[in-house]
Amino acid sequence: MNMKYFKINTIQSTVLKCLIIMAVWTISGCSTDETQTVATFTNLVLDENFDTDGAPNSQVWGFDIGTGENGWGNQELQYYTDRPDNVTIQNGILLITARQESFENSQYTSARLLTKDKFEQQYGRFEARIRLPFGQGIWPAFWMLGADIDENPWPGAGEIDIMEYRGQNPTVLIGSVHGPGYSGGEAISKEYTLENDRFDTGFHIFGIEWGPEFVNFYVDDVLYNQITPEDVTGEWVFNKPFYILMNLAVGGTFVGSPNAETEFPQTMLVDYVRVYKNNAD
Amino acid sequence: MKNKKYTNIHFILLLTLGIALFSSCERDFSDDVEFATFSANGDIFTDAPVGLTDEFFDSFDPNEGANPEGFGTDDNVAFEGSSSIRIDVPAPDDPDGGFIGGIFLDRGAGRDLTGFDALTFYVKGSTTATIGEVGFGTDFGQNKFAVTAQNIRLSTDWRKIIIPIPDPSKLIQERGMFFFSAGTQTTGGFGYTFWIDELRFEKLGTIAQPSPAILNGVDVVQQAFTGSNLLVNGLTQTFNLESGINQTVIAAPSYFDFNSSDNSVAIVNELGQVSVIGTGTANITAQLVGVRASGSLEVTSAGSLALAPTPTRPAANVKSIFSEAYTADTSSNFAPGFGGSTTETVITNNNGDNVLAYTNNNFTGIIFDNTVDASGLTFMHVDVYVQEGGTEVGLQIRDAGANQMIETDVNTGNPIGDDVDLRFDLTGLTVGQWTSFDIPLDGDLTAQRDNLGGLILVGGPNFIFDNIYFYTE
Numbered sequence: 001m002n003m004k005y006f007k008i009n010t011i012q013s014t015v016l017k018c019l020i021i022m023a024v025w026t027i028s029g030c031s032t033d034e035t036q037t038v039a040t041f042t043n044l045v046l047d048e049n050f051d052t053d054g055a056p057n058s059q060v061w062g063f064d065i066g067t068g069e070n071g072w073g074n075q076e077l078q079y080y081t082d083r084p085d086n087v088t089i090q091n092g093i094l095l096i097t098a099r100q101e102s103f104e105n106s107q108y109t110s111a112r113l114l115t116k117d118k119f120e121q122q123y124g125r126f127e128a129r130i131r132l133p134f135g136q137g138i139w140p141a142f143w144m145l146g147a148d149i150d151e152n153p154w155p156g157a158g159e160i161d162i163m164e165y166r167g168q169n170p171t172v173l174i175g176s177v178h179g180p181g182y183s184g185g186e187a188i189s190k191e192y193t194l195e196n197d198r199f200d201t202g203f204h205i206f207g208i209e210w211g212p213e214f215v216n217f218y219v220d221d222v223l224y225n226q227i228t229p230e231d232v233t234g235e236w237v238f239n240k241p242f243y244i245l246m247n248l249a250v251g252g253t254f255v256g257s258p259n260a261e262t263e264f265p266q267t268m269l270v271d272y273v274r275v276y277k278n279n280a281d
Numbered sequence: 282m283k284n285k286k287y288t289n290i291h292f293i294l295l296l297t298l299g300i301a302l303f304s305s306c307e308r309d310f311s312d313d314v315e316f317a318t319f320s321a322n323g324d325i326f327t328d329a330p331v332g333l334t335d336e337f338f339d340s341f342d343p344n345e346g347a348n349p350e351g352f353g354t355d356d357n358v359a360f361e362g363s364s365s366i367r368i369d370v371p372a373p374d375d376p377d378g379g380f381i382g383g384i385f386l387d388r389g390a391g392r393d394l395t396g397f398d399a400l401t402f403y404v405k406g407s408t409t410a411t412i413g414e415v416g417f418g419t420d421f422g423q424n425k426f427a428v429t430a431q432n433i434r435l436s437t438d439w440r441k442i443i444i445p446i447p448d449p450s451k452l453i454q455e456r457g458m459f460f461f462s463a464g465t466q467t468t469g470g471f472g473y474t475f476w477i478d479e480l481r482f483e484k485l486g487t488i489a490q491p492s493p494a495i496l497n498g499v500d501v502v503q504q505a506f507t508g509s510n511l512l513v514n515g516l517t518q519t520f521n522l523e524s525g526i527n528q529t530v531i532a533a534p535s536y537f538d539f540n541s542s543d544n545s546v547a548i549v550n551e552l553g554q555v556s557v558i559g560t561g562t563a564n565i566t567a568q569l570v571g572v573r574a575s576g577s578l579e580v581t582s583a584g585s586l587a588l589a590p591t592p593t594r595p596a597a598n599v600k601s602i603f604s605e606a607y608t609a610d611t612s613s614n615f616a617p618g619f620g621g622s623t624t625e626t627v628i629t630n631n632n633g634d635n636v637l638a639y640t641n642n643n644f645t646g647i648i649f650d651n652t653v654d655a656s657g658l659t660f661m662h663v664d665v666y667v668q669e670g671g672t673e674v675g676l677q678i679r680d681a682g683a684n685q686m687i688e689t690d691v692n693t694g695n696p697i698g699d700d701v702d703l704r705f706d707l708t709g710l711t712v713g714q715w716t717s718f719d720i721p722l723d724g725d726l727t728a729q730r731d732n733l734g735g736l737i738l739v740g741g742p743n744f745i746f747d748n749i750y751f752y753t754e
Contacts, residue, residue: 134489134490135521136525166525167525168525169525170487170489170521170523171487195486196485196486197486197487198486198487198489198523200489201489201490263492
């Protein structure tokens, strides 16, 4: 319901101011309840525009290398590298590219960037403008993990998936939180289907607004979900700093394996990553 | 939950308001702007035909077996509204015709479909049969922008079918609104019914990732001659749909932009017809909406090809397989696509005479669609042309036996079961001219040649055949 609503709002926004006002009033009347905290994250603290060609800024971005344990816990098929073949900046765009090639006993290579120990923050607005790849078995993600994960293993550390997507469902975005008692297949999750458009044909902005006791999920100008402590089936573990991850996985339990029709290479294009925090913080 | 119901009511109210405002906007807009004169209405059939000719359904020719009686509408079945199109697919031996198919034409001068990206409809079957072909752009005229999707699987419940438009910008005035052809190939000859509803062109916005192809995506290398005429076929466009499915359609040549790498060797027109006009090598490629099609045709011409000697034997003494001089005794499959075969076979028009050009042959065959009774015949004739010294071709003439099935030991290539063959090597070939062979039907064929099933061709690897026929003196 919310989605359709916002769409109408968008279409008419230039035409009818009074209608917008009506719509906004109606939205707030339906999509929020009395307990919601309205966030005002206006203080830009990370403005990563990938303006310098070559490798990403090592002050902000590190890499996971290899296959992790059991394909990063999901039986993923790719080997992550930091080679320019898999991750590079060109013309102001970060390119994360999954390739089909034999490499260190894996059949695919790709990349995973993370800001662990480099940029970690509690609460704020986290957003990225991304054009996604497509095809069976392609699994890009823009997500966050609790910064205490080394002492407090997953799922206890908590995970916020700002954007996950299956290449075989090119119009469907998935936003989730994972924590103790609600992880993996039991994550608190919601899908959003883009109407009359796809995520692999143009850039879209994927974001969350995260404060004490809530995470709001956005795509472009659409707020499509809010998760609060009442929604999770375990402890709320989102009152501490998190770091950012961006990766392009191939195969694994979430998407299934690529098939003969999956075209390689596949590239996830990231125009920018921005993080805001509350002025009052 | 209660909250959400409120939302609904608000939503509907707002939507109503929105629609009212929209229509007033559109009126203002069209006051200032002159639109194309062709209708941009995408609807074809909702509860009744929309803007179609009075005939509504224009059947394929009943003289060619099409059944014009099985088409109608059904007021008891509908996906939406009150009526649907009902098509009764006949059995092959139906006296009114053994299959059903035809087109719907726009009743005006055609429609402007540039604002759409797909033809869509809902379909359901009385059984889970497969419809052979559906599409649009076929107008029983030039069929210039014809599009066909094959093998549409029916369910016994409604299912939405999406047929992407290869390049909507071409369809500024299209009359061919719908096309279908259905038989009982997948139901063992039993007739069935299917219904179509909500047939229209739509702008889905989710048709993406075009992947066009020519020659079915294969890079074909072919020998040719000055004066040869070749056709670039196997033209398809594939889009990824919202469902994640890659939907391929057969697209008319006029959607493609063809290119020759050397116009002094070969030229290609907008229909994909290649004319070889000089000596050398040219690569034929194509684009569709700026996307390079996979597949290409590399033609090499060493000059002109002389015509093979014209056969002179009386037709009464001949059963022909491939020759302009005689009516064929049976149609044949000249590219049977044996597993492991590397052969490219093309029928090339050489100044009015078709020849069979084989490139990169390891093994292939000519499989007769009906067996040839050669019991009264004594020889097989073939004319062979080569361009490279040392070329030799192994020929096997196969009798398929009483069961008329070609049975081969896959390990040795030898005939098994009731099959027999005669093997003959085409040697002593002279480069740059035709060599004629008259091969006696002796050996194992002496006693058994009433069910000749085909020819097997081994080696070469590059050679040209013409005038293949069996005869008696």
